[in-house]
Structure formats: structure tokens, C-alpha cells
Amino acid sequence: MTRLSPARLAPGDVVRVGGAGLRTRPARALLSALGVAIGIAAMVAVVGISSSSQAELDRRLAALGTNLLTVAPGQTLLGQQATLPASAEPMIDRIAPVTAVAAIGRVESARVYRTDRIPKAETNGLVVLAARLTLPSTVGATVRAGTWLNAATARYPAAVLGAAAAARLGIGRPSPLTSLLVGSARFTVVGVLDPIPLAPELDAAVLVGWDVATTTLGFDGHPTTVYLRCQDQQVEAVRAVLAATANPSAPGTVAVSRPSDLLAARRAAGETLTALLLGLGCVALLVGGVGVANTMVISVLERRGEIGLRRALGATRGQIRLQFLTESLLLSALGGAGGVLLGVAVTAGYAGYQGWPSVVPAWATVGALAATALIGGAAGLYPAVRAARLSPTEALAAP
Numbered sequence: 405m406t407r408l409s410p411a412r413l414a415p416g417d418v419v420r421v422g423g424a425g426l427r428t429r430p431a432r433a434l435l436s437a438l439g440v441a442i443g444i445a446a447m448v449a450v451v452g453i454s455s456s457s458q459a460e461l462d463r464r465l466a467a468l469g470t471n472l473l474t475v476a477p478g479q480t481l482l483g484q485q486a487t488l489p490a491s492a493e494p495m496i497d498r499i500a501p502v503t504a505v506a507a508i509g510r511v512e513s514a515r516v517y518r519t520d521r522i523p524k525a526e527t528n529g530l531v532v533l534a535a536r537l538t539l540p541s542t543v544g545a546t547v548r549a550g551t552w553l554n555a556a557t558a559r560y561p562a563a564v565l566g567a568a569a570a571a572r573l574g575i576g577r578p579s580p581l582t583s584l585l586v587g588s589a590r591f592t593v594v595g596v597l598d599p600i601p602l603a604p605e606l607d608a609a610v611l612v613g614w615d616v617a618t619t620t621l622g623f624d625g626h627p628t629t630v631y632l633r634c635q636d637q638q639v640e641a642v643r644a645v646l647a648a649t650a651n652p653s654a655p656g657t658v659a660v661s662r663p664s665d666l667l668a669a670r671r672a673a674g675e676t677l678t679a680l681l682l683g684l685g686c687v688a689l690l691v692g693g694v695g696v697a698n699t700m701v702i703s704v705l706e707r708r709g710e711i712g713l714r715r716a717l718g719a720t721r722g723q724i725r726l727q728f729l730t731e732s733l734l735l736s737a738l739g740g741a742g743g744v745l746l747g748v749a750v751t752a753g754y755a756g757y758q759g760w761p762s763v764v765p766a767w768a769t770v771g772a773l774a775a776t777a778l779i780g781g782a783a784g785l786y787p788a789v790r791a792a793r794l795s796p797t798e799a800l801a802a803p
Contacts, residue, residue: 440738444744448768472663475659477658478656493507493536499645504633506536506541507627511531511532514587516532532612535553549578550577552564564612565597568607575593587621697732722792729788736784
């Protein structure tokens with residue numbers, strides 16, 4: 405007697421049979437897929453926005469350079485504020501790999517007011533800094549309006565405003581008629597700077613020439629910060645000798661730093677926040693998976709008649725199990741594909757709004773789709789096994 409074997413389902417038949425439940429209940433399938441889509445979109449968008457932010461930071465660092473170093477006074481052994489000698493800037497300039505150097509000095513006694521009618525206590529948090537003419541080229545500053553100081557204006561009462569200082573004083577564009585009260589003297593505003601990422605302390609400053617600060621504002625000539633650039637391959641070597649060069653008699657009172665390190669630390673903090681947001685995205689994805697599992701369980705209960713009929717016509721337990729597992733995977737794949745597209749769209753929109761390059765790593769999309777498959781398989785496994793265990797008579801007798 406010839407023993408009959410059950411027919412095998414072709415891959416196309418598996419997909420067609422598995423998608424039957426989605427076609428017959430589109431609203432329920434859409435809502436279940438939406439839960440998965442939200443979780444996937446959250447994960448892709450978080451990774452994409454974080455990657456776009458890092459790409460923008462890397463672009464800015466590449467444009468500004470990571471070879472900028474700063475020298476500032478530290479503290480003495482007694483805990484008092486130290487000072488840099490007046491010779492610190494020319495001494496640093498003698499280091500062979502140094503390509504540019506500029507100093508600023510804080511004028512402690514000078515305060516800035518728009519007019520003499522402003523109360524003395526309302527200083528707007530602005531500081532007055534004596535600046536060398538090479539400062540913009542050294543720190544990467546650009547003039548938004550007007551002009552920078554030159555050999556002539558550095559000896560006369562002329563001032564350049566940092567971006568924040570201009571905003572606080574309500575000055576958009578300089579002109580010969582725009583002046584400030586700096587100390588007890590009137591200074592004409594000749595320029596306004598753009599924000600300076602590697603030297604943000606200059607944004608809230610009123611910058612005047614070194615000579616006029618000494619003759620008019622009582623500046624003592626001691627620099628409070630020296631900025632320098634050196635050859636890229638010599639950064640660490642220069643950094644090692646800066647303290648002893650700036651103040652040979654007390655190198656321990658000199659603080660040396662690299663501003664780009666601060667930006668790197670901010671990026672590390674951003675990566676920590678990204679990890680936290682990814683965790684929230686995983687929670688949302690888990691909730692979506694629970695929704696898929698709930699949909700599949702209800703689908704098995706509602707379609708017991710269909711299961712019984714298929715079993716009576718010769719479908720095996722394995723084929724029933726494969727049918728419902730495929731349906732769960734298709735449902736999750738629908739949500740995953742929609743979530744990836746939504747996450748990419750959110751990333752592109754936010755990056756475009758911020759003026760960043762839009763970056764979505766390939767591993768994020770591949771990982772999202774893999775997570776979708778994992779969620780779909782896990783969510784559909786129990787309902788598929790439960791459907792396969794139903795006997796034909798039990799399934800057909802169900803109301």
C-alpha cells in the first residue's frame with residue numbers, strides 16, 4: 405500500500421497563507437504594526453540624530469583644527485590665583501613647532517555700559533579683554549559685521565564685541581556712531597564677531613587693543629590666556645613644554661589645556677544620553693512586541709474554524725505552526741519597515757533643521773530589522789504552537 409506524504413508548501417505559498425490573516429483584518433494589523441513601528445522609529449531616530457550630531461562636531465573640529473592649545477594661570481601652593489609673566493607670549497612664540505600665538509588680558513577694573521545712564525550694577529556679565537591683533541587667526545574667529553582691530557585702531561578707543569556681548573548690548577551692526585562706555589572712556593564699536601566654538605569665553609567679551617588698554621584702562625600687561633597653534637604632529641610635544649616655557653620660575657602654576665578635548669567630552673556625554681534613549685526605544689519596541697503577541701493569540705482564537713478546516717483537508721501541525729509564525733513575522737516586518745522609514749525621516753528633518761549632515765549608520769537600520777524579526781518570532785511562537793496543537797474535531801466544533 406502506497407503511503408501518502410503531506411504536500412510541502414512552497415515559499416510563495418507560505419507567504420500567501422501567512423498574509424491571509426493580515427488581509428482579512430487590516431485595521432487590527434495596522435494598529436499592531438504601529439506599536440512595532442514606534443519602537444523601531446525611536447531607536448533609528450535616536451541613533452541617527454546622535455550620529456548626525458557627532459558628524460557635525462567632527463566637521464567643525466576638522467574646520468577649526470584640534471591643534472589649538474591654551475595657557476592660563478593656575479594656583480600657587482597656597483591656593484592663591486597665580487599670574488602669567490608679561491614675557492609668556494613671546495617666550496611661547498619661540499617654540500619651533502608653534503605656528504601662531506595670541507594673548508588676551510582681562511582688564512579687571514573696567515566695566516561696560518551702553519550709556520552713562522545705566523545703573524552701575526547692571527554690567528550684563530560682560531568682561532573687558534585686551535587682545536593681540538593675531539587673535540582671530542589663532543582661535544579661528546570670524547567677523548560677522550564690521551572689522552577686526554588693526555595696528556591703528558589698537559592704539560585708540562575702538563572695541564570689537566563677542567557674539568553674546570553684542571546681543572546683550574543690543575548692537576547688531578557697528579557704525580562710527582555706535583559707542584560704549586568702557587571704564588570712564590568712550591569706545592567706538594568697530595566690529596562684531598561670530599560665536600567662537602573653541603574659545604567661548606570670548607563670546608561675552610568686549611575686546612580692545614593691547615596698547616589702549618594699557619594707556620587708558622589701567623591694564624597691567626599680564627596675559628590671562630595665551631592661545632597658540634602648532635604643527636598637528638607636535639601637539640603633545642609642545643604641550644609638554646608649555647608650562648616651563650610660559651613661566652620658567654614657577655611652571656607648576658601654569659594650566660595648559662586643549663579646547664577640542666572639551667568638545668570631545670561633550671560628545672562622550674551625548675553618547676551616554678544616546679544609550680539612555682536607546683533603552684527607552686527598546687522598551688517601546690518590547691511594548692510593540694507584546695501587542696503583536698496579543699494580536700496573534702486573539703487571531704488563533706477567532707480562526708479556530710479555519711484551523712480545523714485546514715487540518716481536515718490535510719494540513720499538518722507543522723504547516724499550521726508555520727502559517728501563524730509567518731503571519732507574526734510579516735506583521736512585525738510591516739511595522740519594522742515603517743519604523744525604519746519614519747526614523748530616517750525624523751533624522752533627516754531634525755538634521756536639516758539644525759544644519760547638520762544627515763547620518764543614519766547602516767548598522768542601525770540592519771539592527772532595527774533584525775530586532776523586528778526577533779520580536780516577530782518571539783511574539784508569534786506561542787500562538788503558532790497553540791494553533792498547531794488544536795485537533796481538527798476540536799477546532800471545527802469551536803463556536
